[in-house]
Amino acid sequence: MHGLDNKIALVTGGSRGLGRNTALQLARAGADVVLTYRTNKAEGEEVVREIQALGRKAVALPLDVSKVETFDSFRESFTKALRETWQRDSFDFLVNNAGIDIAQPFGQVTTEAFDQLMNVHFRGTFFLTQTLAPLVAEGGRIICTSTGLTRFAIPGYAAYASMKGALEIFVKYLAKELGPRKIRANIVAPGAIETDFTKEALAHPGIEDFLKSQTALGRVGVPDDIGGVVTFLCSEEGRWLNAQRVEASGGMFL
Secondary structure, three states: OOOOOOOEEEEOOOOOHHHHHHHHHHHHOOOEEEEEEOOOHHHHHHHHHHHHHOOOOEEEEEOOOOOHHHHHHHHHHHHHHHHHHHOOOOEEEEEEOOOOOOOOOHHHOOHHHHHHHHHHHHHHHHHHHHHHHHHEEEEEEEEEEOOHHHOOOOOOOHHHHHHHHHHHHHHHHHHHHHHHHOOEEEEEEEOOEOOOOOHHHHOOOOHHHHHHHOEOOOOOEOOHHHHHHHHHHHOHHHOOOOOOEEEEOOOEOO
């Protein structure tokens, strides 16, 4: 699938894991990419080089999605990058991917952990989208990352999944309110995926085998299973999908 030539995507948390894969798959489909990293500039620059090797333009910018007070200055640096690299004041695809993983049984969830999850996954995503939405071109796309855990429940993820559930409602309102600008908003909900994000959870004895046994396709997912779904939602072929939750889990807990 191609056809994203001359399009520009912003992928938050694009220096590793699912974000990195999404950035690379968008580039393979013809898009240029601005990706953000939180602390590891070297990782971000490495992904930039990989995208450039595919013949596309790329820029890496620092961003901590939990710090809403920095969003105006991020918008300035992002706008500067758009003008200097592409001679544009707008971009086409906002992929809200950045995230953190904190697993605690409901009875042990701390207010600190709750606030961290809220600030990154919901508050941060909500207000970053608010800050950048005026820059999204007419006909653009906004994609948020959710989780299969909003449909099925695994103990330990009450707080994490609740924030993602809020995002799923948010996307419906984005689609409604940005519809006059022909901007589509959708959410991708991965199942269990092997990344550094999930390494600790999957390392527990028996967990990976259990997840395989509960997945119709008989394996845990890999990043390549997700990046292409995001790319499809950004493509012309995906133009009629709007306000949808697309679960990419290989058929977990059916």
